[in-house]
Amino acid sequence: MNKNSKIYIAGHRGLVGSAILDNLKNKGYNNILTKTHKELDLTNQLNVANFFEIEKPEYVFLAAAKVGGIVANNTYRADFIYDNMMIQNNVIHQSYLHNVKKLLFLGSTCIYPKKATQPMKEEYLLTDVLEYTNEPYAIAKISGIKMCESYNIQYGTNFISVMPTNLYGPNDNFDLEKSHVLPALIRKIHLAKLLSEEDEGAVVADLKVDSFEKAKAYLKEFGVTSNSVEIWGTGEPKREFLWSQDMADACVFIMESRNFSDMFKDGNTEIRNTHINIGTGEDISIKELAELIKKIVGFKGDLVFNETKPDGTMRKLTDVTKLNDLGWKHKVELEVGVNRIYNWYLNNSH
Ligand SMILES: NC(=O)C1=CN([C@@H]2O[C@H](COP(=O)(O)OP(=O)(O)OC[C@H]3O[C@@H](n4cnc5c(N)ncnc54)[C@H](OP(=O)(O)O)[C@@H]3O)[C@@H](O)[C@H]2O)C=CC1
Ligand SMILES: C[C@H]1O[C@H](OP(=O)(O)OP(=O)(O)OC[C@H]2O[C@@H](n3cnc4c(=O)[nH]c(N)nc43)[C@H](O)[C@@H]2O)[C@@H](O)[C@@H](O)C1=O
Secondary structure (H helix, E strand, C coil): CCCCCCEEEECCCCHHHHHHHHHHHHCCCCCEECCCCCCCCCCCHHHHHHHHHHHCCCEEEECCCCCCCHHHHHHCHHHHHHHHHHHHHHHHHHHHHCCCCEEEEECCHHHCCCCCCCCECHHHCCCCCCCCCCHHHHHHHHHHHHHHHHHHHHHCCCEEEEEECEEECCCCCCCCCCCCHHHHHHHHHHHHHHHHCCCHHHHHHHHCCCCHHHHHHHHHHCCECCCEEEEECCCCCEECEEEHHHHHHHHHHHHHHCCHHHHHHCCCCCCCCCCEEECCCCCEEHHHHHHHHHHHHCCCCEEEEECCCCCCCCCCCECCHHHHHHCCCCCCCHHHHHHHHHHHHHHHCC
16 A cells, blocks of 8 residues: 555444544545445445446455444344445455455454354364354354455455454444443443432433433433443453554554465465454453443442343454564553543543
């Protein structure tokens, strides 16, 4: 990629896409192409074909997807498989037809078997059954990896897949039902603290409702009260969290420095499993995460574990040897990142 290359970021307003946009701008890339979801619905084959025909991007970051936490994945199963397969089929196929020089496809570590040996290496893909709560999403992501791999092999394209761990950062989704655990707990614990301080105005403003009674009733549904916060599941599952700006930096690093062909020449004779894990290689339990957020937010109440909610995979720690060997390592440690995202939330929640 050179600084004038025409680069399309699909999903530029999302958690990862917005961080990729900032990262590229900061590095001096000046020909970046973006479209909002409203301007271009990537599930629409004809519109995506027209877009590529007119714009002819040279590089593509595919960070648009239907994304959500464990309950969203488990509830909207059809949407997660349909939207994700449509988006990636359209973008990857049109990238091939219009001679895109390089494409980066974002998968997820949920592609690995539910009971994979830890930490999970790239070659564990398709070696056992998946976690059921996010199986439709994971299958869409696996088909995206295999699509990139197949186009590379049959058509000589240069499409690279990366498998990020759980991400968090600015522009994350803080919805109490549909979000991932880290933003959900930041918001729930913050709101519980506001309730304990009897700051009715701040609670109403955060939830954008017209009365404190409505706000309290809504929060009760999610187990948020002035003296306790509900945590889904047992608190025992472990998760690995990567700051979204580190994730974006890894994506740009890979786009700048790697080619699909390098990935099986460097001692790897197998053309399959050329995807790259992106993570920190460190994880913590959900209980420990909740305690950390509680400390940072300054909430004094209790954490109550609701075991009727799913735990999901008990552990999905990435093996980041491949990424580290390429010369990239994360910078932001979890406690620093949680402090940053809490401050970001305080400045952006109304
Ligand atoms: N967040 C995480 O923890 C993880 C994310 N990933 C992957 O990283 C990538 C980015 O995720 P993340 O940034 O968190 O997701 P976000 O939900 O924050 O952003 C997704 C973006 O895609 C856009 N989008 C969704 N559907 C369409 C559509 N039909 N047409 C056009 N645009 C669409 C959204 O626009 P709009 O909001 O307007 O719909 C949004 O800008 C995804 O591939 C995801 O699977 C992988 C592992 C973990
Ligand atoms: C990134 C990843 O995201 C999803 O997988 P997940 O890691 O299981 O997602 P999660 O962040 O929602 O939950 C992590 C853990 O945390 C627990 N938990 C506690 N309390 C809350 C809570 O309040 N909200 C949420 N969401 N989870 C909670 C929750 O029960 C679970 O044990 C995939 O569907 C898949 O899409 C994917 O790739």
